[in-house]
Amino acid sequence: MDTFIQLTINGFTLGSVYALIALGYSLVYGILKLLNFAHGDVFMVGSFIGFGALQLLGGSTAPKVPTWLLLVLITLAAMAGCALLGVVIERFAYRPLRNAPRIAPLISALGVSFFLAYSMQLMFGSEQRDYDAFSLSGGALFFNGFDIGNVRVPLLRIVIVASAFALMIVLWLLVTRTRTGKAMRATSYDREAAAMMGIDVDRVIVFAFVLGSALAGAAGVMFALRAPTDVAIGFLAGLKGFTAAVIGGIGSIPGAMAGGLILGFAEAFTQGYISTRWSDLLVFVILIAFMLVRPQGLFGKPDIKKV
């Protein structure tokens, strides 16, 4: 029972990080119908920007600001940096290919992903970077918290899950309650018709990249708070975030959240009960089976082609 609770907590944390990444894929795919392969690497860059900001603020052993402010500041720094990166990627790698054959932006996205990963390695090396969240306020983030049975739920996990969900709710409100959100939904429904109605489609697309990349940046910081980061994490994290988006139904926001959590639980439980070595394999086999049975995902609508 204790193991079960522990694994549930792990699954929840991991799942909310995946959900944040998945949202970035979903937003961009919903509007551009483009698989942004570079998204995982934007996430990785986010974790590095967070690390850089942490060092500027004195590191986790001697921070210059209170812990809560420190966490907020590094998350904001990562979000801002990644948003900028997302805009640059869209402007230079995807926009020129807006009307090219479908395969062209996908290949360009592969190139961006590769370029980002190895540029980071070129600049910062391939050593692991540890936020060392344990040293913050003398381990308060790990020792404090509440208990379920014999298992302690550390404060850090609560903070990660809570802030991830807060971000998702903000995004949800943004997309459903604001004018820009309405424009986004209209664009994803029919780009040409939206353009004819006077919606600046380019701006909407840029906005989707800003939102998605900022969420990836936040996810990068959350990921790196619980485990060391390095330049190679982008690929697998991106793949899993994408998997989550597909499970939930790509293009759907609640779908991305649900998919992220499902994937997080699947991974945590296979790691805990079956084997760490084979957990990735199981996750991918589940996914392929899922895609065969229900390709449109949990919340997606089936893709009907009109001629």
Next chain:
Amino acid sequence: MADEETRRERLEEGVPAASATAGPQIGVDEWVARSAERRGGRGGRLGVVEARLRTVPWWAWLTLFVAIVAALPVGFESGYVRRVAFDTVIFMLLALGLNVVVGWGGLLDLGYVAFYGVGAYTYAILSADRYDLHLPVFVSIPAAAVVGGLVGLLVGLPSRRLVGDYLAIVTLFFFQIFLTVSNNSDSIFGEDRAGGPNGILNVEPLSLFGRELPVSTEGIFNVAYLYVALAFFVVVFVALRLANASRTGRAWRSLREDPLAAELMGMPVNWLKLTAFAFGAAVAALTGTLVTALNGSVFPQTFEFPLLITVYTMVILGGAGSQAGVVIGAIGISVLLELLREPGDSRFLFYVLSVLALVGTLRFSRRLAIVLGGTLALGFVVHSLAGAIDGSWTAGAARDGGRLGEWATQWVVVPSSLASWVTPVSYIGLVAAVLTLTLLRGRLRLALLVPTLYLAAFVWENVMLAKPEPTRFVVLGAILIAVMVARPEGVLGEKRVEIV
């Protein structure tokens, strides 16, 4: 094409282009109206040569090419050159196989390298000591290709249900599954099946007609392997060429251009996708056998993501869809990656390519003289200023000197030790400057070009020469994006026209 260039030049000079809006007239079909433009070659003497060359049949080119590669070992005694030539032929084979899927089928296969691995592992299992099967080469190599093709069929099967991008994802998952299985193959249900990260060792070398081909004689790469690889290349090239000219080949291309229309014409779209997949996979598996036979071992680390991107860059750069194109792409990228390994070669490559690129874009004009002169002058000024402020800023030695290296350090600032912030700041600055360049036109562009070139030289000398490994892949990624954005049809590819 010529029109496009003059238009661009006019735009650069700030002249409002009248021809920019002069598209086809009303009532004229765009595709038909531009047919002369598409068919018409270059004018002048170059055009005549081009037209003559175009009448040379493809098999003559192939023979000439094979003869040149085959003659390489005669001219070069060193085992290094032979080994590089062998690797290049391997890359050519891989690129030809990927071309079937991406260039002809128009499908994004991100699991391609896994099929290469499947072939390599199959061959190793059939001929290594581990299982003691030791099948003859004439059985094991075709068997590996067939296994590769079958696995390709199996992986392609989901494409029946999955449209478009999902196929890319399923193949990517297959790639991950292959990596997970091969890396953990030392305990599949508790048993050691294929060595895991330690791979399979002691794979037999090739043996033809009862004679074993040693991998190296007296420490020098055995040239017989180059010839075997070349023979494979010829067979694959001709076979694929014939396949492409056949009914199936035409069907593949129609599938690429418009799957929906192809389906409505009654083509078995799913079956076509599957065959394209299987053909590509079989070629990759076949290539895998050769490499395994030469190396005498197979490790999962060989089949990682960077290899996939490398093969993709070859196909895209050369021109997806054109066999000659992807072969040229494979040679270009393979040689490029080899040169980037050595700081001396890498530096040479950088300066030569920069000057060539400048000549190519600016031609021999006053602007070229201004840019080159300006960059040189800027360099000497910055160098002497930096030296005057602090001697250690210019005291660094060139990596892997040579004469060019000595000259370079007289011009580029090479500090004896770099502060930790210099690397990211200069690198990000360079990327930003290059991106900004693509947005500017006219004088501003020339003005920014000068400092950008100098910054590029600085970054190349100080950052990239120090780390050849990431540099090679950064260059690959940049090529991939640049080709896609600037010339999606690659060097020799057919230009694709979307008909709406």
